[in-house]
Amino acid sequence: MNSITLKSRAKINLSIDVLGKRQDGYHLVEMIMQTIDLYDLIEINEKDNDQITIKSTSDEIPLDCNNLVYKAANLIKKTFNINKGVEIHIKKNIPVAAGMAGGSSNAAAVLVGLNKLWNLNLSNQQLEKIGLKLGADVPFCINGGAVLASGIGEELTPIKGLTKDVCILVCKPDLFVSTKEVYECIDSKDIDKRPNNKFLIECLKNEDTRQLAENMFNVLEGVTMDKHPVIQQIKDIMTNNRALGAMMSGSGPTVFGLYENREDAVKCKAILEKQFKQTFVVACEEKGVEVNG
Structure with a gap:
């Protein structure tokens, strides 16, 4: 077969x-x-x-x-x-x-x-x-x-995406978030802060990870965070441990932090892992689906 x-x-x-x-x-x-x-x-x-x-x-x-x-x-x-x-x-x-x-x-x-x-x-x-x-x-x-x-x-x-030398620390708290419910709480007319995607694309082009990390923004974050304050807690742990910036991905609850060096990301992983077992240090990747072997 x-x-x-x-x-x-x-x-x-x-x-x-x-x-x-x-x-x-x-x-x-x-x-x-x-x-x-x-x-x-x-x-x-x-x-x-x-x-x-x-x-x-x-x-x-x-x-x-x-x-x-x-x-x-x-x-x-x-x-x-x-x-x-x-x-x-x-x-x-x-x-x-x-x-x-x-x-x-x-x-x-x-x-x-x-x-x-x-x-x-x-x-x-x-x-x-x-x-x-x-x-x-x-x-x-x-x-x-x-x-x-x-x-x-x-x-x-x-x-142009993140460069391979940027370390990404990913942490998922043990809770379930419904994408549908998060989006239902959003009214685009009420959004007062938005990401500047043109600027972020420019940062990626110039490999300016620091500026990118400081200016990333997710309008869904506030909605999910109101229900689950642990998301802010994870962000704080990352930024207090040398992350250039941290943000929720998608509708949550996963938080990721961008790091200039792997050592800092690994140290922070050790701190987060005590509380959140689904914590990973990864890099970016240019491929999506790939045949294995």
């Missing part, structure tokens, strides 16, 4: 702005996204039956048709009339419901993997189009890198 294993990478947001709301309920955004080298491993095994089965090392995710991975496989099967089955194994490293696009990234990996496994010969652009049916973050997760995302998050403009 054919099989393939893929790396499915997480992302952080260096900014999030909400500009309005469409009639279908989707919010219009403008945000900078960056892939990081924290990844799940997705193993896809072809089966003779017509079933999609999912297994995982995590007990925090659904293993049925509610998982985006199932939806991705089902969408490919239906779109291209494929009557083979697959068993998909998800080795989870990316924290679940963390504002890091873990689920979207897993779905992106399934699209890329089945495209190869079943010789569909779809371009990345075609895969992105299919991915958009599953969620606004899926198209970005296919290619990764750094982008300015607009529209509902599907209009992607590639930009």
